Amino acid sequence: MTEVAERTRGLGRVPGPVAAAFLVMEGYWTWYRRNWRSSAVSSVVQPVLFLLALGFGFGSQVQPGPATGGLSYVLYLTPALLVATAVQIAAFECTYPVLGSFKWQAQYVAIAATPITARQIVAGQLTWVAVRMTSSLLVFVAVAAVLGAVTGPAILISLVVAVLGGMAIGAPVTAYSATLETEGPFAGLFRFVILPMSLLAGTFFPVDLLPVWIRPLAWLTPLWHGTELARGAAFGGLNPWAALGHLGYLAALFALGAALAVRFFRRRLAK
């Protein structure tokens, strides 16, 4: 009896903004605790397989040269693969799950009936994505280190940069997902934005190899900025002003995406 009373009292309190965001995250965590295996395949096994097949396998055909910064191909690839993986995870976690939380499971609608605000839901969602990326990338870095595909501890700075790069995609995509009524456009997003970006924006080979007219498109992608930063952090030799520019671009995209997401969440949840 007292237990029930305590619980009711606990629910009657309006949580502060940080506590509210954590409550939203706790919802994701409760689900994830039971279902982590399915995402382990796409967020850890897949990048490790890419590292093996393209880093070691394809890399065996590549002579270290100016294009790879004088490094063996697999060492050259690892920091960039961190960013590409972060972008993949962010893109996935901010599309179907976000739309589903409005439409199929509708837990955002349920949360909005509590004192938790739209801004706090967005904060919880984005923090959760960042946690997912960080944990997956830590496992990936550990595996890569065991395989000898890492130049040194500076790869952990690359990891932080990779998470920022992922958030620079995740926030705008979250905003976009909040405006959709059906999941149809996601296929196009993955096929025409995420996939070409992963293949062409500097992960597997320098952007300088692209035809001149595609390069500006690659420069627009957060993946390219993240990749430049991640390689700079791991190997050194990045101009501080350039680093600042890349960081600024990623932070600006994230801020813009988050602001739009709050706006669209608020509009949709008010309906």
Next chain:
Amino acid sequence: MTETMAGIAAGRPAGGPQPRGLLLRVLPTGMYAGRARMLVERSLLVNRRTWLAVVSGFCEPLFYLVAMGVGFGRLAGDLVGPGGQPISYVAFVAPALLAASAMNGAVYDATFNIFFKIKYNRIYEAVLSTPLGPIDVAIGEIAWALLRGGLYAVGFFAVMLGMGLVTSPWALLVVPAALFIAFGFAAIGMACTTFMRSWQDFDLVQLALMPMFLFSTTFFPLTVYPPAIQFGVQCFPLYHGIEVMRALSTGQVDGSILGHLAYFLVMAAVGLVVSANRLGQLLLR
């Protein structure tokens, strides 16, 4: 007359084809009305408004091909081709990508789409209340997957032609070969779908396709592996598909191609028999 009565009792239309031939003796009777084309027509009608999504599926291998041409190829230089003569990296990878895209397209069609239709849309329950049987469903769905796959293969071949990667008249056969490969994978994929319980099981599909795509000599030659692993790689069906495609696109064709194709014939036969039986159990309960 008695034959007609038996036909009606078995759920076949009176005027429909009677069961005969080896396949129909292996399979339970009353499952095939010879009207699989009606299901293909349905797929055409359903996809009439989403044709843009269907056509855009062709872009995916294209992006890979472009990345290989402008980037990977310049990093790697030339490799040793099937006949022992040097071959550019793009020419090495392009036929493998065609085989891989045939695999991916066929498997996704035969797993995700079919699972959705069995479990959520329940269209087959409606289909089976007509004269069509489970084998019509199996053949109709695989035929539709092949039609799409054939469309993508033709498009990909056209791009290969445009990039100057086609050097032998044998290469004209890559399109039918892609259909053959897709058929094997679609049949096996469909058979697996009938065993799936929930969406979580699709991670297993992903877990089978992804390593196969990456390690079946798609991006680097078999000689990169140590001998023990080479044997393992040669067990992958996609490895055989890629061997067929590479032989055809470079014109280095010999008898071994029949062996590789036989692998897919066995896959297709096993997949069809299993999926028709399982579909019967699932749908005619």
